[in-house]
Amino acid sequence: MDRVWDLLTEVKGRFPKNILEVQIPEKLKNPPLWLKVSLGTGALSYAYIRYSWTAMNDWGIPVLSPYLMTFGSSGHYARANGIVELADEELRKKNRKTIGFYRLLSPVVFTIDLDVFTPIFTTHFGSFTNRQPDIGSFGMGKELSKTIDVITDAKRWRRIRQSVSPSFSNVQLEKMMSVSKERLDVLVKQIAALKGESINARSVTGKYTMDGFLSAALGFEMQLDSLRDFEKQQEFIHMNDILNPGPQIFLLFIFPGLGAFLDRIGVKLYAPKAAEWFTGYCKAMIAAETPETDQRNFLSAFKKLRISDEEAESATKGLTEDEIISQVFVLFGAGYETSASLLQWAVYNICKDGDLQQRLFEEVKDVPEEYENLNAKKLPLLTAILNECLRLFSPAIFQFRYCEHDVVINGIPFRKGSNIEVPIDYLHEAEEYWGEDALEFRPDRWIKNPELEKAPFFIPFGVGPRNCVGMRFANMQSRLGLMRIVKNFNMQFPDDFTDDVKKIRTVAFLAVPSKEIQVSFRPR
Ligand code: HEM
Numbered sequence: 001m002d003r004v005w006d007l008l009t010e011v012k013g014r015f016p017k018n019i020l021e022v023q024i025p026e027k028l029k030n031p032p033l034w035l036k037v038s039l040g041t042g043a044l045s046y047a048y049i050r051y052s053w054t055a056m057n058d059w060g061i062p063v064l065s066p067y068l069m070t071f072g073s074s075g076h077y078a079r080a081n082g083i084v085e086l087a088d089e090e091l092r093k094k095n096r097k098t099i100g101f102y103r104l105l106s107p108v109v110f111t112i113d114l115d116v117f118t119p120i121f122t123t124h125f126g127s128f129t130n131r132q133p134d135i136g137s138f139g140m141g142k143e144l145s146k147t148i149d150v151i152t153d154a155k156r157w158r159r160i161r162q163s164v165s166p167s168f169s170n171v172q173l174e175k176m177m178s179v180s181k182e183r184l185d186v187l188v189k190q191i192a193a194l195k196g197e198s199i200n201a202r203s204v205t206g207k208y209t210m211d212g213f214l215s216a217a218l219g220f221e222m223q224l225d226s227l228r229d230f231e232k233q234q235e236f237i238h239m240n241d242i243l244n245p246g247p248q249i250f251l252l253f254i255f256p257g258l259g260a261f262l263d264r265i266g267v268k269l270y271a272p273k274a275a276e277w278f279t280g281y282c283k284a285m286i287a288a289e290t291p292e293t294d295q296r297n298f299l300s301a302f303k304k305l306r307i308s309d310e311e312a313e314s315a316t317k318g319l320t321e322d323e324i325i326s327q328v329f330v331l332f333g334a335g336y337e338t339s340a341s342l343l344q345w346a347v348y349n350i351c352k353d354g355d356l357q358q359r360l361f362e363e364v365k366d367v368p369e370e371y372e373n374l375n376a377k378k379l380p381l382l383t384a385i386l387n388e389c390l391r392l393f394s395p396a397i398f399q400f401r402y403c404e405h406d407v408v409i410n411g412i413p414f415r416k417g418s419n420i421e422v423p424i425d426y427l428h429e430a431e432e433y434w435g436e437d438a439l440e441f442r443p444d445r446w447i448k449n450p451e452l453e454k455a456p457f458f459i460p461f462g463v464g465p466r467n468c469v470g471m472r473f474a475n476m477q478s479r480l481g482l483m484r485i486v487k488n489f490n491m492q493f494p495d496d497f498t499d500d501v502k503k504i505r506t507v508a509f510l511a512v513p514s515k516e517i518q519v520s521f522r523p524r
Pocket of ligand 1: 161330331332334335336338339342394395396399400459460461462463464466467468469470471473474
């Protein structure tokens with residue numbers, strides 16, 4: 001105790017006897033105008049920020065405390081696994097369904113509550129048409145700013161979606177499937193050429209979905225001598241750059257309008273070479289002649305819908321030149337990686353379980369590769385395996401909407417400018433919806449209960465009018481690809497491979513494996 005007292009006495013001795021004796025410099029007694037203005041603005045801004053952070057006070061949900069240092073309470077954005085960890089910490093461990101936080105000043109409702117998010121994505125879609133306003137090209141440059149995913153005004157989105165959707169009709173998909181089958185013939189030969197030597201499964205599934213998309217959707221065939229060269233392809237290298245943006249991407253979420261502003265002033269936030277390469281690549285493909293007879297791909301359909309910028313102001317259908325480029329790019333980006341990832345996890349889980357692989361082979365071996373056979377009735381186990389992968393390794397990590405009109409949903413008074421985010425990783429693993437074995441890979445749950453496919457808590461492709469436009473293409477491509485691979489090859493891990501792979505979330509919200517999944521494909 002004495003030591004503490006001595007210490008305090010010493011510290012006290014170092015201060016002036018009377019604090020008023022401190023000489024305040026003349027300059028500070030009468031500060032210059034710029035300093036007064038700065039201090040005043042700072043104080044007002046702080047008051048405004050604190051006031052904004054009271055917005056959710058009466059919403060009846062727990063709210064994470066906001067701080068300046070963490071841009072509100074959204075510090076989790078800056079971590080690769082941030083959204084997953086946030087869901088885990090705040091929802092799973094605390095047994096909650098909903099929490100609120102502030103993304104800088106914007107209120108965000110973070111929820112897996114079906115009563116909250118289902119109406120937002122469906123019946124109240126009119127008040128939540130967009131994901132995030134003014135995000136432009138996601139920092140990739142103004143050439144790519146007119147993508148279907150990000151445009152802010154609902155009228156333009158409706159026109160684009162109406163123009164693009166017919167490309168995914170059953171008739172079109174059947175035509176594209178015939179192209180996919182031709183490309184699978186090539187893939188099977190390339191896998192056989194490996195002569196059973198192991199390869200990173202991602203090279204096989206990536207080559208299949210990239211080549212499949214380019215040829216079926218755009219009428220462009222990828223030339224590749226060996227599957228081992230896949231990662232040397234320009235398309236792969238540049239797409240990989242775009243899909244691995246680095247933490248700066250979060251600035252676009254945290255600062256509203258920043259994406260559109262950067263596009264306007266010509267600043268690219270990441271992958272500038274890749275964005276430039278893709279713009280040229282898409283333009284070249286659009287300019288290339290399509291044979292009159294080739295009606296199978298998106299491009300020929302898009303080209304027929306071409307309208308001028310002026311016409312676009314009032315049209316309800318049609319695509320401008322820029323929009324065609326953006327659509328080609330966004331469909332490529334959205335379509336290639338997601339399906340490649342899904343198939344890679346399917347290959348991994350099938351290799352892990354010899355009995356499952358045998359059952360799958362028995363199921364697919366005599367089923368003709370026809371479009372009408374690619375469903376749960378004809379291929380129950382194959383569909384179940386892919387659904388289980390979509391559940392536990394969902395390529396999309398979270399889904400989000402932005403509120404444009406004040407509306408009360410399940411007691412929560414959403415105001416214009418607020419947001420909703422649904423963490424899919426947690427929704428797809430919540431015991432409340434999936435039962436005690438929620439974390440286990442059990443494809444048979446889908447066979448026992450086929451209705452699960454329509455359950456509101458299974459939303460790997462989103463839900464409502466703005467769900468994934470490519471869902472049916474993705475289903476066709478992944479079911480056909482997996483069926484063909486299993487028909488032709490027995491898949492095994494090499495002897496020196498341990499099957500302890502974990503799912504890791506990247507900054508770009510992709511589910512990547514914790515290590516390469518090495519697989520030997522032995523011809524049957
Ligand atoms: C396994 C494969 C895929 C998964 C899991 C997936 C998932 C998703 C999800 C979750 C969304 C957001 C939905 C929402 O906000 O409600 C989305 C949107 C979108 N997806 Fe996919 N997707 C896949 C494949 C594809 C393919 C193959 C294409 C194109 C050929 C595609 C094109 C798009 C586009 C353009 C959008 C934006 C739709 C809009 O805003 O109107 N996706 N996807």
